[in-house]
Amino acid sequence: MSVPPSQELESALSQALARGELELFFQAKADLHNGRVAGAEALLRWRRGGTLAQPAEFIHVAERSGLIVPIGAWVIDTACARLRAWADQGFEETRVAVNVSAQQFHAGDLEAVVAGALTRHGVKPASLELELTESMLMHDPDATTVLLHRLKHLGVKLSLDDFGTGYSCFAYLCRFPIDTLKIDQSFVRDMVTQANTASIVAAIIALAHKLRLHVVAEGVENEAQLGYLRKLGCDEIQGYLFSRPLPEADYLALLAQGKAVPGQAAPENGTRTLLLVDDEPGILASLRRMLRKEGYRILTADSAAEGLALLALEDVQVVISDQRMPGMSGSEFLTRVKDMHPDCVRIILSGQADMASVLDAINNGAVYKFLTKPWDDEQLRDRIREAFRVQAALTSVNLPPP
Ligand code: C2E
Ligand code: MG
Ligand code: MG
Numbered sequence: 031m032s033v034p035p036s037q038e039l040e041s042a043l044s045q046a047l048a049r050g051e052l053e054l055f056f057q058a059k060a061d062l063h064n065g066r067v068a069g070a071e072a073l074l075r076w077r078r079g080g081t082l083a084q085p086a087e088f089i090h091v092a093e094r095s096g097l098i099v100p101i102g103a104w105v106i107d108t109a110c111a112r113l114r115a116w117a118d119q120g121f122e123e124t125r126v127a128v129n130v131s132a133q134q135f136h137a138g139d140l141e142a143v144v145a146g147a148l149t150r151h152g153v154k155p156a157s158l159e160l161e162l163t164e165s166m167l168m169h170d171p172d173a174t175t176v177l178l179h180r181l182k183h184l185g186v187k188l189s190l191d192d193f194g195t196g197y198s199c200f201a202y203l204c205r206f207p208i209d210t211l212k213i214d215q216s217f218v219r220d221m222v223t224q225a226n227t228a229s230i231v232a233a234i235i236a237l238a239h240k241l242r243l244h245v246v247a248e249g250v251e252n253e254a255q256l257g258y259l260r261k262l263g264c265d266e267i268q269g270y271l272f273s274r275p276l277p278e279a280d281y282l283a284l285l286a287q288g289k290a291v292p293g294q295a296a297p298e299n300g301t302r303t304l305l306l307v308d309d310e311p312g313i314l315a316s317l318r319r320m321l322r323k324e325g326y327r328i329l330t331a332d333s334a335a336e337g338l339a340l341l342a343l344e345d346v347q348v349v350i351s352d353q354r355m356p357g358m359s360g361s362e363f364l365t366r367v368k369d370m371h372p373d374c375v376r377i378i379l380s381g382q383a384d385m386a387s388v389l390d391a392i393n394n395g396a397v398y399k400f401l402t403k404p405w406d407d408e409q410l411r412d413r414i415r416e417a418f419r420v421q422a423a424l425t426s427v428n429l430p431p432p
Contacts, residue, residue: 040095043088047104051077054108056281058273059246059266063415064325065290068266069125072109073275093131102134103143110147113157121285127159132166141180155185164196167206175205182207194234203241211238215249222254235262263419302418303327303345307337308352320407334358341371348417353380353388361391368396373425375417379403
């Protein structure tokens, strides 16, 4: 009796792991705020004889047989091992996202697998991202919420893959501690030619930003899609236009060469200028370093007076000021900025809370956001991006800024 092809495939796949036939390819995601590589998605490949099998040819077998659980654990471990190796070669900031299957999520002791891999390879948790799908999360929402919070507690990032194709339950978007939505490639494909699809993409991006989520568009294949996504303020793109999934060595070459998204040098909205005001040179230097890759033109001033002088000379969209400075406090400074440069979005970054005057400034509308020192780099970068978005939106309809 001959063995059915699917059984043959299953038995070959069960040996593939032990034989070292599985491999990860890496597809770069590009950050549209600075045009640079933001990280990569790890995509599974199976080197079988002389051919390279794609997930569509074997993932369904892995899922049906349960092999996806050990394979998924291998993917997470390998991604962490590569992150470690790349950090040792000087690529400390890169991130890797891995796909997690429903079985792995519900039965695979995912938390222990992730925690084990992070510790074994000494990887910063925030550099690992788990791509989950909507349908797997809807299966048992209560248990899912608990597990997602536990994963989040480890420090890894969580994203919703193929967003818009599953249940897209908005209530769960608030309840689950998700960081990122990945817009499914089917929307991206039709976005430039179909008005309804364009509206859906615009709405997903706006919704995500309101919920303080990052948005990645998948399957970006041409300049028209890129241009439109850029206009809509999408945070990252992934697709053949920027890079195909690559073997590790080629992905590292792309990182080393500092590949940038086409057209990034001349953003449509012109230059985004950020003014930093702080009397401590060390703070100004570390803010500058932290924002280096964001593509802003950054001006610095060590006093409120110098800040006002720069505002008179330059076209500044966002200003971040320390609260406690000799001469003039941050809240006084920003109150003046509000009157003199109402289009400029104003943020206070304060160490010790001089609450009374800060509250005053917030209540009279001089301050858009109040952030505390020491700051979380990523959170601060997000707040600043948001401030530029708010500024662009308000000036385009000629409303006074918040
Ligand atoms: P996905 O997670 O949505 O991954 C994106 C897929 O889109 C990848 O296909 C990628 O090669 C493809 N892609 C990227 N850019 C473009 C583009 O511009 N145009 C088009 N037409 N396609 C593009 P791939 O590598 O064949 O993977 C297919 C799916 O298999 C993945 O979809 C994911 O669901 C699954 N998969 C891949 N690796 C793993 C894994 O390690 N574990 C699990 N559980 N699933 C995986
Ligand atoms: Mg994915
Ligand atoms: Mg996807």
